[in-house]
Amino acid sequence: MEKMIAQKSISVNEEGYMTDFAQWTKEVGEEIAKENNIVMTPKHWEVIDYIQNEHRNDSPLSIRKIGKSGVVDIKEFYALFPVGPLKTATKIAGVPKPASCI
Amino acid sequence: MNEYKGEIRKMMIILSKGSIENVYAAFVLANGARMEGIEAEMFFTFFGLEALHNKKLDHLHVATVGNPAMHMPTMFGGLPGMEAFATHMMKKEMEKLDMPEVREFLDILKASGVKLWACKLAMEMFHYTKEDMYADMDGIITVGDFYHQAQGIGTHMLFI
Numbered sequence: 001m002e003k004m005i006a007q008k009s010i011s012v013n014e015e016g017y018m019t020d021f022a023q024w025t026k027e028v029g030e031e032i033a034k035e036n037n038i039v040m041t042p043k044h045w046e047v048i049d050y051i052q053n054e055h056r057n058d059s060p061l062s063i064r065k066i067g068k069s070g071v072v073d074i075k076e077f078y079a080l081f082p083v084g085p086l087k088t089a090t091k092i093a094g095v096p097k098p099a100s101c102i
Numbered sequence: 103m104n105e106y107k108g109e110i111r112k113m114m115i116i117l118s119k120g121s122i123e124n125v126y127a128a129f130v131l132a133n134g135a136r137m138e139g140i141e142a143e144m145f146f147t148f149f150g151l152e153a154l155h156n157k158k159l160d161h162l163h164v165a166t167v168g169n170p171a172m173h174m175p176t177m178f179g180g181l182p183g184m185e186a187f188a189t190h191m192m193k194k195e196m197e198k199l200d201m202p203e204v205r206e207f208l209d210i211l212k213a214s215g216v217k218l219w220a221c222k223l224a225m226e227m228f229h230y231t232k233e234d235m236y237a238d239m240d241g242i243i244t245v246g247d248f249y250h251q252a253q254g255i256g257t258h259m260l261f262i
Contacts, residue, residue: 062200063137064210074213083139101130102200102210 006031017090017097021055024094033092040092044080046071048093055095061086062100111256112141114248119262120152122162122189122204126196128153128262129207136214144211145248147221150262151228154220154236159204163189205236212238217251219243 003012006027011019016032018024029048033040050071054061063086067074081088086098113135117128128144135142152158166172166179166188178184193203202210211218220235220242232242243251252259 060200063133063214064200064202064206067210067213074210078136078214084137086137087139100200101134102202 015091015097018094019096021052021094024052029092029094032094036088036091038081038088038092041080043072043076044092047077047080047089051089051093051095055093060100061090061098062102064102106255109256110135110140110258112143112252112254112258114143114145114252114257114259116145116147116248116259116261117150117153118148120149120158120162121165122192123164124262125150125153125162125204126201126207129204129211131260131262132211132216133207133214136211136216141215142211143217143219143248143251145219145221145243145245147224147245148227151220151224151230151235153204154208154218154239155230155234156236157234159208159236162204164192208236208238219248219251221245 001012001014002009004010006025008023008025008028010023010028013019030040033044038044047066050066050069051061054065059065063074063077066072066077066086072080077085077089086100090097113131115128115132117125119125128150132142132144146154152162163185166174166184167176169179172179172188201207208218217240218236218238219240220230222242222244225231225242
């Protein structure tokens with residue numbers, strides 16, 4: 001379905017995840033962040049960059065991987081995105097929700 | 103005001119067993135809760151303490167005897183080396199799925215905000231001391247304390 005985000009018509013699924021990564025812009029990410037009560041800082045964007053890079057490389061995401069990414073450790077990750085960090089960060093990054101259990 | 107719509111807000115997970123499949127089930131449940139924004143606390147009692155004991159948590163095994171789900175004749179499962187072999191196979195599969203080893207998993211749980219409690223009664227029964235246990239454990243408490251921690255709307259308790 002289509003949703004207006006940052007004055008753009010964005011394709012999202014029922015859970016609010018973008019279905020077309022090519023439509024993502026920083027403004028779109030910023031607004032999704034706001035909807036999820038996240039105030040973005042440069043550190044937040046570093047994590048988003050990492051996630052988007054992994055997505056481009058078709059690398060599956062997990063909380064274990066994020067902890068080993070060199071960008072943040074798991075404690076920091078939870079501090080940046082308090083509620084369901086992987087779910088929230090991937091939503092902001094415009095990539096699909098990870099199906100990982102770790 | 104925050105209207106309660108039936109969502110799970112906190113998981114209290116009691117682990118009473120020390121075989122690798124039970125420990126991982128409990129850990130994945132706790133971590134899974136945190137990944138969904140649900141709070142989680144764990145209570146390690148009886149053989150669950152093996153998963154917190156520094157000298158034992160790196161050497162947990164899968165049961166090959168008395169475990170009908172293994173579909174292995176008892177005599178076969180009891181042969182020397184079978185337990186270690188079955189454990190090795192299971193660990194290989196878990197690594198393929200990016201599942202960490204027990205110690206790293208405990209670190210991940212702590213970093214994710216899971217509280218890890220050792221059962222006072224079991225600690226005394228097994229003659230374990232605080233120094234024997236995983237350094238980042240949150241404390242040694244009674245079941246009464248754990249019930250008290252479980253207070254609140256949307257809290258669920260599990261026994262493994």
